[in-house]
Each structure stands twice: as C-alpha cells, then as structure tokens.
Amino acid sequence: MAMTRRIHPLVSLNPYQGNWTIKVRVTSKGNMRTYKNARGEGCVFNVELTDEDGTQIQATMFNEAARKFFDKFQMGKVYYISKGTLKVANKQFKTVQNDYEMTLNENSQVEEVNNEPTFIPETKFNFVPIDELGPYVNGRELVDVIGVVQSVSPTMSIRRKINNETVPKRDITVADETKKTVVVSLWGDHATNVGQELLDMSDKSPVVAIKSLKVGDFQGLSLSAVSKSIVVVNPETPEAKKLRSWYDSEGKDTSLAAIGSGLSPSSKNGAKSMYTDRVSLSHITSNPSLGEDKPVFFCIKAYISYIKPDQAMWYRACKTCNKKVTEAVGSGYWCEGCQKNEEDCSLRYIMVVKVSDASGEAYLSVFNEQAEKIIGCSADELNDLKSQDGDGSSYQVKLKEATWVPHLFRVSVTPHEYNNEKKQRITIRAVAAVDYATESKYLIEEISKMKLSK
Incomplete structure (x- = not known):
C-alpha cells in the first residue's frame, strides 16, 4: 500500500511549526561558493524552490549539507523536502517574495x-508599472513587468569584461x-530562444510578461534579464487581457x-520625476506607520541642515564589487x-544627514552615489x-559648504x-539640484x- 504524505503548501510554513513536508520544484540553483570569515572557512549554495501554487522560497545549505545536496538538487526536478528550519528572510538580500x-x-x-504526478508551478507575477520603476534603479530588488512589444533588435554579441566571455544579447x-x-535586455538563452520568438512575431505586437528583472540606469533607466528571469509570451492573465484591450483600442x-528620457542625468539613480509624490517632511515623520507593509517612496524639497563630522561616514570597500572588506592577515x-x-581598497559613503524644510526636520540615511552629490567629492x-x-x-x-543648499530628494x-x-x-534614493524654472x-x-x- 502506497504511503500517503501530508504535503504542506509553502505559504503555510513558519519558523514555529513542527514537522512538515513540502513538494517543490527547483526553479533556480546557485553555484557552490566558498567563504572565509572570523569563524573559519566553508562552502555554501542555495536553491529557489517553487510549489504547485507558485509560492517560492529560498533554501540555503552550508558545509556538510552543501556538499551532500549540491549534486542531489537538479534544475527542474521535483522533490519532497522535510526537516529544514525557517527564519525571517533578510529583506536586503532576499531574491524571492x-x-x-x-x-x-x-x-x-x-x-x-x-x-508520481509532478507539476509545473504557476508563475506568479507582481507587476510594477513602467512609470513606477524609478525607485528600483540600481537596487537589489528584482521587478516583474508586463508590456506590449514595440520593437525587437537583432542578436548582438557582447564581450563581458569580468571574464572576456562573449554572450548573445537582444534588446526589446x-x-x-x-x-x-x-x-529590456535579454541575455544568453533568453536572447536566442524567446528573443527570436518575439522577433518573429513582433509585427503582431505581442504582450510579454517578464519575472525578475534588474533595474539599471543605462540611458536613464533600463531593465536587464538575469539567469532566473522567466519570460512568458501572450500570457492568459487578466493583466495581459486588459493591456491588450488598451493597446488595440487606443x-x-x-x-x-521612453521612461529613461524623463530622468535628468543628475537624478537617474532612482527617480521617476522629482515632482511626483511631493510631500513635506512632516507628512512622513507624523505618520509612523508608513512603510510597515512595504517600502513607500516620496519626493521632498529640503536643505541639508547638519552633517555630524565625527560620525562613521564611510566604509572600506572592494574595488571590484563594492562590498565591505576586512584587513587581511599580513597585508x-x-x-x-x-x-x-x-592590496588596496576604496572608501564608500554610508552616513546620516539632518534635513530640514518649512514643516520640520528629520535624519536621513544616505549612501555613496547620493552622498557624493551632496558633499561634492568622493569619500576618498x-x-x-x-x-x-x-x-x-x-x-x-x-x-559646512554642503549645508543649507536646497536639493530635491527621492526617499524611501x-x-x-x-x-x-x-x-x-x-533613506535618500536619489538627489537632484533644484531647477528653479521647473520648480516655479x-x-x-x-x-x-x-x-x-476651494
């Protein structure tokens, strides 16, 4: 008699649960990585798992577990998994919802x-409208986008600086x-497979839904597919049908x-328009519940009123990846x-500034690119x-020269x-100088x- 398993949906799991078993497909598998820290050396890899409802979770394995399961987990295969532990995800680094x-x-x-019957997980999207992509520029969070294809470029060969490898690229x-x-830039198999499919049908203006895109600042704002991106052509979803109806009718x-053309060079790193969602500082500080469910974004016009000189204003960063470095043994x-x-490193800003407007004042966190615009020089x-x-x-x-200068800020x-x-x-996400004609x-x-x- 076949054993009957009780399968728990991913959405039901939490850190306080006892025994559970999940049935999931591996939809992304990372490389085995080695690390070295104060506690020693080790190895780690992770996979992204998706159940039949389309819910995803990232699973990480260290050292013995990593070596045990690295070959076991294969892309696209379905597994029963039990006796794992859960913790609250680090939102700064998480890659799934x-x-x-x-x-x-x-x-x-x-x-x-x-x-046993397996399944193809339903792809769940959380679409971001194109005119709301600005706050995600150069951030860690990946976005989902749906749109009507206007043009498709031929395949190009791009040589990567990091390893001198040539990869195919196609822009849609x-x-x-x-x-x-x-x-949207498609790379590798995305460029040659679904990219060719889109080129062949481009005269019909297909609808395309793309999951997990990186938002960059090329030409103001652009999107780029990554290895885990999913591209669906003419999906049978309410959003696609609504978009098709709008496009055909008007x-x-x-x-x-182009969304990028609406961003000035001085504000390309995270702004849509500095005159969208404009609020006063007091609107933010007097509403302590803002951002509890998810980050919210506003634009403000304010002055840097104080920069504490003895704060830790920067960190030592790797010149290749900009991550924090530590002093090595020897040199x-x-x-x-x-x-x-x-042998060498660079300094990158990570600081706090006080800003003021007519309604009040607040302390804002600011990172390297935005801090350079405020201070007027690099951390080095x-x-x-x-x-x-x-x-x-x-x-x-x-x-002091950086204080009492008006700026437009986009903040989260x-x-x-x-x-x-x-x-x-x-947190300051973008900084722009005040254009007094536009401001007026x-x-x-x-x-x-x-x-x-009135």
Whole structure:
C-alpha cells in the first residue's frame, strides 16, 4: 500500500511549526561558493524552490549539507523536502517574495519525486508599472513587468569584461498603459530562444510578461534579464487581457515616451520625476506607520541642515564589487564577495544627514552615489582632506559648504527596530539640484489646484 504524505503548501510554513513536508520544484540553483570569515572557512549554495501554487522560497545549505545536496538538487526536478528550519528572510538580500527563508542541514531529508504526478508551478507575477520603476534603479530588488512589444533588435554579441566571455544579447522595447516605454535586455538563452520568438512575431505586437528583472540606469533607466528571469509570451492573465484591450483600442495610436528620457542625468539613480509624490517632511515623520507593509517612496524639497563630522561616514570597500572588506592577515584586504585578497581598497559613503524644510526636520540615511552629490567629492577625497589637516579644518569646511543648499530628494520609508523601539528609516534614493524654472511651474500648478479645491 502506497504511503500517503501530508504535503504542506509553502505559504503555510513558519519558523514555529513542527514537522512538515513540502513538494517543490527547483526553479533556480546557485553555484557552490566558498567563504572565509572570523569563524573559519566553508562552502555554501542555495536553491529557489517553487510549489504547485507558485509560492517560492529560498533554501540555503552550508558545509556538510552543501556538499551532500549540491549534486542531489537538479534544475527542474521535483522533490519532497522535510526537516529544514525557517527564519525571517533578510529583506536586503532576499531574491524571492517570501517572508521566510529555509536552511537545510545534513540531517534534512530530500527525496526526488518518482512515479508520481509532478507539476509545473504557476508563475506568479507582481507587476510594477513602467512609470513606477524609478525607485528600483540600481537596487537589489528584482521587478516583474508586463508590456506590449514595440520593437525587437537583432542578436548582438557582447564581450563581458569580468571574464572576456562573449554572450548573445537582444534588446526589446515594451510599453504599458502608463504610456511609457522601457528597453529590456535579454541575455544568453533568453536572447536566442524567446528573443527570436518575439522577433518573429513582433509585427503582431505581442504582450510579454517578464519575472525578475534588474533595474539599471543605462540611458536613464533600463531593465536587464538575469539567469532566473522567466519570460512568458501572450500570457492568459487578466493583466495581459486588459493591456491588450488598451493597446488595440487606443495605445497603438498614442504618443509613447521612453521612461529613461524623463530622468535628468543628475537624478537617474532612482527617480521617476522629482515632482511626483511631493510631500513635506512632516507628512512622513507624523505618520509612523508608513512603510510597515512595504517600502513607500516620496519626493521632498529640503536643505541639508547638519552633517555630524565625527560620525562613521564611510566604509572600506572592494574595488571590484563594492562590498565591505576586512584587513587581511599580513597585508591588504579580504573581500568576502570576491573571495580574494586585494592590496588596496576604496572608501564608500554610508552616513546620516539632518534635513530640514518649512514643516520640520528629520535624519536621513544616505549612501555613496547620493552622498557624493551632496558633499561634492568622493569619500576618498574627503578622507584625504581629513588626514591632511592636523586640526581637520578643511574637512569641517567641506561639510559646512554642503549645508543649507536646497536639493530635491527621492526617499524611501521603511520601519526598523533599535533598542526594542520601532522607528522610521528614511533613506535618500536619489538627489537632484533644484531647477528653479521647473520648480516655479510646479508651485504655480499647486496654487491653481488649491484655488480649484476651494
């Protein structure tokens, strides 16, 4: 008599559960990586698992478990898995939409599904409208996009700098109901397989849904597929049917604008328009629940009112991957990300600034690219100023020069906990200089709206 298993859907799992068994397909498999830290050396790899409902989770294995299961897990195969542990996912590094991540150890059970009906997981999308892609530029979070194909380029051969390898690339341009277009770069098999399919049917303006795209700042804003991206042509979904209806009825005759062209060079790293979602500082600080469910984004116009000179303003970074490095034994610096020693490193900003507007003030976190625009020099250059003067006068002057200058900021708002107290974390995602002609036009429009509302 065949054993009946009780299968738990991924959506039901949590860290406080007892025994469970899941039935999942491997939809992404990472490489085996080695690492070195204060506790020693080891190896690690991870897989992304998807159940028949389309729910995903990332599972990570270290050392003995990694060696035990690396060959066992094969892309596309289905497995029963039990005796794993779950913890809250690190949102900074997670690559799938799940509140938890799984760890498998050498005692975990992984059994390939044989002689039983398997499944093809439903691909679940969380579409971001093209005109709302700005805040994701150069971020870790991957996005899903749906659009009508406007053009498809021939295949190009691109030589990668990192390993001198030549890979095929194809660009497609898609549009959606926001009347914006964006270029999506397909690489490798995506370029030669589904990319060719799209080229062959491009005269019919197919709808394409793409999962897991990286948002970059090439030409203002662009999208790029990664190895785990999923491309679905003419999907049978409500979103696709709605988009097709819009395009056939009015979209094909509408003037469309590239999303990247709406971003000025000074604000390409994360802004849509600096005059969209404009609020005062008090709107953010007086609403402590903002961002509790997911990060929210706003634009503000404010002044840098204070930069604390004795804060830790930068970190030592790898010149290759920009991740934090530590001093190596003997000399040089060790990069965990690249797994190698380097003789030299660079400094990258990670600091806090106080900003003020007419409604109030707040402390904002700011990272390297945005900090360089605010300070007016690189972290290495500022460190040189600090080191050259015995009294640090040039360093102090440089910081003062950066204060009481107006800027337009695009910020994200998320909650964080410090000393068991929940607080807001407001992070600067983009910085732009104030264009007074555009600013005046914006203020006139706001005044007109106020008059109409009375």
